[in-house]
Amino acid sequence: MLSYRKLAMRVLGRPLHTGGNDSPRPASQRAAAFILTAAMLTTLAAPAFAETWYIENGDITVKASGTEGKNTVSQGNKKDVEDTNTIITNREDKASSHTVTIDAGKDKVEVTLKDVNIKADSGSALTSKGDVTLTLKGDNSFTGGISGNSSYDLSGISSSGSLTISGGETDSLTAQGGSGENGGDGIFSFGRVAISGGTVNATGGVGSSRNGGSGIYSSNSSVTISGGTVNAAGGNGNFSGGCGIYNSGSLIISDGTVNATGGNGKDGYGGYGISSSDVAISGGTVNANGGDSKDGYGGNGISSSSGVAISDGTVNANGGDSKNGSGGSGIFSFDRVAAISGGTVNANGGNGGSGDGGDGIRSFAPVAISGGAVTANGGSGNSSGGNGIYSRNDIDLSGSLELTAKAGSPNGKALSQNDKELDLDTIKDKLGPGAKVTATDADGKVNQVPIPRPVEPEKPVIPEESSSSSDGGSAAPSAPVSPLPGLTVTDKSGAVISYTSTQSGNTLTVCVGRFTASFRISLAALRQLRAEGIETITFQTILCSTTLSVDELLAMGGEDAEAVLTHRFTDSSLTVG
Numbered sequence: 001m002l003s004y005r006k007l008a009m010r011v012l013g014r015p016l017h018t019g020g021n022d023s024p025r026p027a028s029q030r031a032a033a034f035i036l037t038a039a040m041l042t043t044l045a046a047p048a049f050a051e052t053w054y055i056e057n058g059d060i061t062v063k064a065s066g067t068e069g070k071n072t073v074s075q076g077n078k079k080d081v082e083d084t085n086t087i088i089t090n091r092e093d094k095a096s097s098h099t100v101t102i103d104a105g106k107d108k109v110e111v112t113l114k115d116v117n118i119k120a121d122s123g124s125a126l127t128s129k130g131d132v133t134l135t136l137k138g139d140n141s142f143t144g145g146i147s148g149n150s151s152y153d154l155s156g157i158s159s160s161g162s163l164t165i166s167g168g169e170t171d172s173l174t175a176q177g178g179s180g181e182n183g184g185d186g187i188f189s190f191g192r193v194a195i196s197g198g199t200v201n202a203t204g205g206v207g208s209s210r211n212g213g214s215g216i217y218s219s220n221s222s223v224t225i226s227g228g229t230v231n232a233a234g235g236n237g238n239f240s241g242g243c244g245i246y247n248s249g250s251l252i253i254s255d256g257t258v259n260a261t262g263g264n265g266k267d268g269y270g271g272y273g274i275s276s277s278d279v280a281i282s283g284g285t286v287n288a289n290g291g292d293s294k295d296g297y298g299g300n301g302i303s304s305s306s307g308v309a310i311s312d313g314t315v316n317a318n319g320g321d322s323k324n325g326s327g328g329s330g331i332f333s334f335d336r337v338a339a340i341s342g343g344t345v346n347a348n349g350g351n352g353g354s355g356d357g358g359d360g361i362r363s364f365a366p367v368a369i370s371g372g373a374v375t376a377n378g379g380s381g382n383s384s385g386g387n388g389i390y391s392r393n394d395i396d397l398s399g400s401l402e403l404t405a406k407a408g409s410p411n412g413k414a415l416s417q418n419d420k421e422l423d424l425d426t427i428k429d430k431l432g433p434g435a436k437v438t439a440t441d442a443d444g445k446v447n448q449v450p451i452p453r454p455v456e457p458e459k460p461v462i463p464e465e466s467s468s469s470s471d472g473g474s475a476a477p478s479a480p481v482s483p484l485p486g487l488t489v490t491d492k493s494g495a496v497i498s499y500t501s502t503q504s505g506n507t508l509t510v511c512v513g514r515f516t517a518s519f520r521i522s523l524a525a526l527r528q529l530r531a532e533g534i535e536t537i538t539f540q541t542i543l544c545s546t547t548l549s550v551d552e553l554l555a556m557g558g559e560d561a562e563a564v565l566t567h568r569f570t571d572s573s574l575t576v577g
Contacts, residue, residue: 051081052087053075053087054091055089055090056091057098058075058076059099059101060074060100061101062109062111064103064105064107071109086109088114089115095117095118095119095143097119099118099127100126102126102127103129104132106130109131110135111134112136113134113137113140114140115137120143123145124154125143125175126157126158127158127159128160128163129160129161131161134164134165134166135167136171142174144156144205146179154179154184154213155175156174156175156178156185158185158189159190159191160189160190160191161190161191162192163189163191163194165198166197169197169198172199173198174202175203176203177204177214179205179207181207182211183206183211183212185205185213185216186201186202186215186216186233187215187216187217188217189218189221191218192222192223193216193218193221193223194224194225197228199229199230202230204234204235204242207240210240211237211240211265212235212236212263212265213234214232214246215232215234215242216230216244217247218247218249220248222249222252223245224252224253225253225258228256229259230259230260232244232245232258232259232260234291236264236291237264237266238266239267240268240296241264241291241293242262243271243274244261244273245274246272246275248277250278250279250280251274251279253281253282253284255283256284257284259287261273261288261289262289262291264291264320265292265293265299266293266294267294269298269299270290270298270320270322271299272290272328273287273290273301276305278309281311281315282312284314285315286302289317291320292323294322297322297328298325298350299350300319300329301316301317301329301330301347302315306336307515308333308338315344315347317346317348319348321352322352322353323353323354327351329359329362329386330348330359331345331360331361331362332361334365336542337363337365337368337542337543338363338365338366339368340369340370340513341369342372347376347377348360349387350379350386351379351380351381352379352381352383353382356386357380357385357386359378359388360375360387361390362387362391363391364393365391366391366396369398369401370397370398370399371399371400371401371513374401375403378412378414380408380409381410384410385408385410385411387412387414387415388405388408389405390416391417397427397430397437398430398432399431399500400431400433401432402436404440405440407441414440424437424448427449431449435451436448437449485525485528486521486522486525487501487510487520489512489517489519490517491514491517492516497517506535507537508529510538512541514542515567516567518565519537521562522560523553523560526563543567543570544572546574548563548565553576556576557577563576
């Protein structure tokens with residue numbers, strides 16, 4: 001096969017050898033050689049196609065190309081153009097009525113939004129399907145259309161798959177739901193929503209005759225916030241207000257700032273600041289405020305149908321007020337436990353104009369507080385004041401917590417357990433060093449549990465060296481200390497977290513205040529525990545407890561094996577090896 005150079009030389013008419021006299025070649029040959037050479041250079045140096053797409057030029061459709069890192073883009077006369085770095089932007093500052101559709105299929109699509117401004121005439125401004133990542137650059141705005149009746153297709157952004165949003169400190173996204181009989185949602189998703197950076201402003205539209213839209217609405221999946229700032233506000237409704245964040249799955253907040261505010265309602269409820277099946281907060285700052293209502297109920301600050309767990313961060317949750325009804329709760333858990341093991345929590349019930357005041361923390365299941373600084377205040381009402389903390393089951397107070405609970409006027413309770421004021425004398429033995437519990441009734445009378453003084457840690461006992469003897473005896477092994485050597489507990493991301501351990505008889509109990517956590521221990525450490533008389537190990541998380549036989553675990557693996565017991569809400573799984 002001839003090289004490109006040799007082929008060009010032949011077209012030019014120059015010999016491939018040196019020496020001899022070369023006569024000039026016709027112009028036609030020289031032109032042909034020029035064209036061929038240009039073509040060869042284009043073939044050798046053609047860059048990967050990348051283009052900036054301007055929304056003013058028409059609707060944009062982005063699809064997965066089937067090749068990793070590449071999309072196909074269609075706009076106007078341009079059909080299925082292969083693109084390696086899809087950037088959508090505006091040429092002008094004013095909003096365009098053209099829309100964006102992203103379809104990842106079974107693959108993944110990544111799109112950069114750079115100062116995009118879209119206000120749809122109808123439907124959603126941006127629609128995505130499948131696994132889609134939006135990277136924010138500059139300020140971006142998406143506003144849904146207006147319709148006589150509402151569904152998710154009036155949203156600023158509508159997703160039927162997994163939606164990931166990221167950006168830098170100065171990058172932002174504003175998603176506004178359209179107005180209609182029901183307001184559209186700022187961001188609507190049938191799948192997972194994950195926000196890791198940038199500023200996301202999501203606002204529900206106004207419901208002209210029914211309900212306001214939600215700021216963020218996720219159905220049958222999870223919402224995860226791990227960074228950035230999220231401002232989510234429900235729209236006002238003629239009946240009920242929309243939620244700041246609504247999710248039928250799990251809401252997980254580990255970092256960043258979340259401001260979630262419910263919209264106001266008229267005849268129905270004020271919207272909830274946060275409404276989710278499960279709520280887990282392990283960091284960041286969360287401000288959740290329920291919306292107000294005229295003739296119905298004030299919205300809850302944080303509302304969960306399954307369970308609420310707060311292990312770190314700062315949480316401010318306030319129930320909404322009602323002019324002619326009852327106030328909402330600061331934190332409400334319908335089923336399972338409401339658990340606080342760390343962080344700073346301020347929960348305030350809303351005021352009821354003609355009804356009851358809302359509760360600071362309200363649960364139909366146990367309320368368990370084992371750490372952190374917690375303030376819970378009941379709202380005032382007409383017929384009845386709200387409770388600082390209300391549980392139809394038990395109020396379990398333990399550990400080194402700081403709790404201040406105050407009853408709302410006229411006749412609320414500070415700590416209402418099974419409709420009776422909790423006797424603080426019954427919890428003294430459960431409190432740890434530095435704990436403080438203060439309860440103030442509706443008349444202002446203060447009752448405080450004696451504050452246990454911090455206990456100075458005992459110096460470790462170092463066993464004396466045993467004297468050598470003819471029978472080769474040695475000193476007995478020392479008792480295990482916390483944390484136990486060879487035993488760790490990790491969270492859902494695999495990070496090591498603290499735990500408490502107690503021994504009762506031949507059983508070692510390890511506890512951690514999480515919905516999801518893994519107990520890890522080497523079999524070598526298990527053999528040491530067995531030698532010290534431990535026969536069973538119990539691992540307890542918020543919603544699950546599992547007891548294992550040490551002998552059975554040892555029979556399942558070798559010297560270097562590790563036993564891992566994982567709890568996910570009420571489910572448990574064990575692996576050894």
